[in-house]
Amino acid sequence: MNAEIIAVGSELLLGQIANTNAKFISSQLSELGINVYYHTVVGDNPKRLVQAIEIAEKRADLIIFSGGLGPTKDDLTKETIAKHLGRGMKEDLEAMNMIEAFFAKRNRPMTANNRKQALVIEGSEVLANENGMAPGMFIPLENSIVILLPGPPKELEPMFQFEAKPKLAKLVSDGGLIVSHVLRFYGIGEAELEDRVQHIIDQQTNPTIAPLAGDGEVTLRITAKAASEEEAWSLITPTRTELLEIVGDYLYGVNDDSLSSKLVNMLIENDLKISAAESLTAGLFQSELAAIQGVSQVLQGGMVTYTEEMKINQLGVPKEIIDQYSVVSAECAASMAINIKEKFNADIGVSLTGAAGPGKHADQPVGTVWIGIAFRDDEPLTFELNLQGMRNTNRLRSVKTAIYRLIQLLSEKGYRKI
Amino acid sequence: MNAEIIAVGSELLLGQIANTNAKFISSQLSELGINVYYHTVVGDNPKRLVQAIEIAEKRADLIIFSGGLGPTKDDLTKETIAKHLGRGMKEDLEAMNMIEAFFAKRNRPMTANNRKQALVIEGSEVLANENGMAPGMFIPLENSIVILLPGPPKELEPMFQFEAKPKLAKLVSDGGLIVSHVLRFYGIGEAELEDRVQHIIDQQTNPTIAPLAGDGEVTLRITAKAASEEEAWSLITPTRTELLEIVGDYLYGVNDDSLSSKLVNMLIENDLKISAAESLTAGLFQSELAAIQGVSQVLQGGMVTYTEEMKINQLGVPKEIIDQYSVVSAECAASMAINIKEKFNADIGVSLTGAAGPGKHADQPVGTVWIGIAFRDDEPLTFELNLQGMRNTNRLRSVKTAIYRLIQLLSEKGYRKI
Structure with missing residues (x-):
C-alpha cells in the first residue's frame, strides 16, 4: 500500500504553521510498513484541491487528507471530495449529538454552520473526534482508501491513532496485527549505535528495526507483524535482547518515556x-x-x-x-x-x-x-x-x-x- | 508570480522531521507578495522527483527545491534537475575553495564525494552557503525560475534570506524594492487586535498589513513596495502611527525582537x-x-x-x-x-x-x-x-x-x- 498525504489549508502556504500533521501521519504509517511517496499541501481552494486529488489518485492507493472539516466557509475539503467522488452527504447522528451537547454545556446558541460539521460523506465509516466537533471519515473505494481527518493536531493525532490506524493495521496485516516496541538511548551517537547493531538490522525482516535520531537521543523501533499479540512479542523479545546485549548500557527508557x-x-x-x-x-x-x-x-x-x-x-x-x-x-x-x-x-x-x-x-x-x-x-x-x-x-x-x-x-x- | 516548494528527502516521508523549510520559505515569499499554491514532498528517488517536477512546471512559475545537495549517493536533486533541464554541470571555484579549506582546517582528507558538492548546474547564478559546503543555485529559465537550496535549515534559511530573496524581490518589485516592518504585541488576543484594526487593514493596498498570531503573541507586518527605501518608509510610517494609536499599549517590540x-x-x-x-x-x-x-x-x-x-x-x-x-x-x-x-x-x-x-x-x-x-x-x-x-x-x-x-x-x- 502506497500513501499520499494531502494537507488542506492556506495557513500552511502562507508559512504560518509547519505541516506537523504530515510528519505525524507519516511516522505512524511507517510503523505499519505503509510507504508514503508524497506529501502535498494545497490551499482552501476547491479547484486546486480537485487537481491535487486527481494527481494523487494516479500515484497512491491510500490518500489521507488533513484539514478543512470545520464550520467556516473556508472549510471545504469534505464537500469537494464528496462532489469529486459523486457521493452525497448525510448527517451523522452521533456527531450531531456531540455538537449539540457542546453548545448546551456552554449555554451558547448553536449556529447553522456548526450543523455542517456533522455531515459525513455517504458510504464512509465515521471516525469519532474525542477532542473537537468535526468527525473524520474512512472511505473504502474499489481499489483504494480515502481518509479525512480534522486539521488541529490535538484532534487529528488521537483520531488517527485510535480510530484510523487500527483499520489500516487490519488491512496490511491480512487479519493479523502489528506490535511496535521502542528502545530509547542517550549518550551514544546515532552513527556509532547504528554501526554496532547494523548486522542485526540487516538480517531482520520480521520484526524490522528502524533507527531514529534527534536532539542527542537515538531510538530503535522494533516492529513485528503476527497473528496474535503473543506471537508478536515472541518475535520482538529475542531481538530486543540481542540489541541490548550490544548497546544496553545506553538504554534509558522505552516507548513514550522521555x-x-x-x-x-x-x-x-x-x-x-x-x-x-x-x-x-x-x-x-x-x-x-x-x-x-x-x-x-x-x-x-x-x-x-x-x-x-x-x-x-x-x-x-x-x-x-x-x-x-x-x-x-x-x-x-x-x-x-x-x-x-x-x-x-x-x-x-x-x-x-x-x-x-x-x-x-x-x-x-x-x-x-x-x-x-x-x-x-x-x-x-x-x-x-x-x-x-x-x-x-x-x-x-x-x-x-x-x-x-x-x-x-x-x-x-x-x-x-x- | 506563483510558487511551488518541492522538498526532497525520504526522512520527511518517514515522518522523522517536519517540513519546516517549506514553512520558512513560504513566510518569506508571502512578505514579497508571491503566492505559494502548493508544497510537495518527495523522497530521494529520481523517477518520482522528475514526476513532481513535471507537475510543478505546469502550475508554477517559481519552483524552489530544498534538500538533496549533499555529498552522499542519496543526494540527487541537482543531478536530476540538470538532466531534466538538459544542462551540464560545472565546478564552482568558490565553492570548491570553501570545501577544501573546510577539510584543511580540520586536518581531514577530502574524499571524492565531497568534490561533488561544488558542482553547479550550467547557467545558474550560484548562491553562497555561509554555513555549509553545498552551494545553492538560482536558475532563470525562459518563463520561470528554478531555485535549489540545501536541506539543513541553518544553511537554507540564511541562503534564502540573503542570497535568493533579494533576487526575487528585485523581480517582483519591477526594479523597486520591498520593505517590511513588524510590530510585536503581547497581552491582547488575535481576534480583538484584528477587530480593532480591521478597517485600517481593509483600506490599505500599499503598504499591506498582515496579522499573524502564535503562542500568545500577535504581530502585524507592514509591507511597502516602492522605488526607494526612503519612499517605502514614507508609506510605512503613517500606517504604523495609525495602528499604534489604536493598539500601541500592547506593543512590546519590532522586527526580530522577542x-x-x-x-x-x-x-x-x-x-x-x-x-x-x-x-x-x-x-x-x-x-x-x-x-x-x-x-x-x-x-x-x-x-x-x-x-x-x-x-x-x-x-x-x-x-x-x-x-x-x-x-x-x-x-x-x-x-x-x-x-x-x-x-x-x-x-x-x-x-x-x-x-x-x-x-x-x-x-x-x-x-x-x-x-x-x-x-x-x-x-x-x-x-x-x-x-x-x-x-x-x-x-x-x-x-x-x-x-x-x-x-x-x-x-x-x-x-x-x-
Missing part, C-alpha cells in the same frame, strides 16, 4: 527528593523536571547562581575553591551539588556549571561543562562535557546529560531497573 | 540587575532570559521554591502570610519578589507562584497565577492571571506575561521607549 518523565517517575516511585544548583542552564534543569505531572512530590526546588558572588554568598561555595579551580571545575560542581542538597533538604543535589557560549567563561573554552551529583552522604560524582553546539543547544544538552546520569546512577543503585 | 531579548537588552542598557523566585515555572523564567547572549551582565540568579517549606526556610516568606493567604496569593507573590531582590542583591525581584495544573494548588483553580515585581524600594506590584491552558502552556504563558509586565514597567519608568 528522559525527564523517566527520572521523575523513578524519583516518585522511590520517594527521593531532588534539588539543583544551576549556573549556565539557569533553571532549565528544574523547569524540565517540572514539566512532568506529579513532580511536586519530589522536586524541592533549588537555586540559579549565575554569578560567582551568588555561588559564594547564597550557595556557600568556598571562595578558595573558586579561586583555585574556577567556577567551571569538578571541585566547584561538587561543592554546588552538596550544598544545594543540604540547603534544600533533599536526597539528591545536582549542579550544572560551564561555558555555554559564545564567549569563554572562567577561561574555559565554550562547551566545557561540569555536572555534579551528590546522593545522600555518598562522595559526590562529577562529569565533564565538551559540547560542540551553540549556546542554547549546549544548555539543553547539559540538562539532558545530567538527567541521563541521574537515571544511570539510580539504576546502578538498584532503585529500579529499566 | 519578549526575552527585549527585556534583557533593556536591562543591559540601563544596568539593572534582576533575580527571580519561581514556583510553578520552576526556573523557566530565568532560563528564558539566560537564552539571550549577554545576560550574565544583568542576571544575578534566583531560587526555585517549589515547596511551601522552601518558600519559608530558603526564601524567608513569613509563615503567617502563607497561612493567611496561601502560596497562591498577591501577598505571597509580593513577599517572594521583595525577598529574592534583597537576597540576590538585585534592582528587580520577580516572583511567579500559581497552580499550573492538572490539579488545584492551595485550593486555587488550575490556571490561577500571581506574578510579583519588586523594583528597588518601590511598593511591589502584583498581577493575577487566569489561564485556560494545559500545565506547560500555563507555565510558559506565565513567564511571557511576567516578561511583558517588566518591559511595560521599565518603559513607564522612562528607561527606554520602544
